[in-house]
Amino acid sequence: MALGDDSTPASYIHKVQHLIERCMTFGMSMEECMEALAKRADVQPVVTSTVWKELEKENKEFFEQYKQWRSQKGGS
Numbered sequence: 001m002a003l004g005d006d007s008t009p010a011s012y013i014h015k016v017q018h019l020i021e022r023c024m025t026f027g028m029s030m031e032e033c034m035e036a037l038a039k040r041a042d043v044q045p046v047v048t049s050t051v052w053k054e055l056e057k058e059n060k061e062f063f064e065q066y067k068q069w070r071s072q073k074g075g076s
Contacts (some may be wrong), residue, residue, distance in 0.1 A: 013051060016037070016043055016047055016048060016051045017051055017055065019033075019037055019041055019043065019048075020033055020037075020048065020051060020052055020055065023036055023037070024066065027069075027070060027073060029070065030048075030049065030052045033048055033052065034048040034049055034052075
């Protein structure tokens, strides 16, 4: 596990979730976020992808609006 001295898998996942939320404030796609976290926080892309997809399941409306907002601003 990366990201310092996280003592449990739950705390690690919580940190990854927080980092994903930060990526989203910059309007990143899941792929862009996976790349950024792999480079800057040593988070395996599969972890980022898994946490992102779980967040999508739990927050369908938000992610639909987020994707719509990204497409309107010129993102993918």
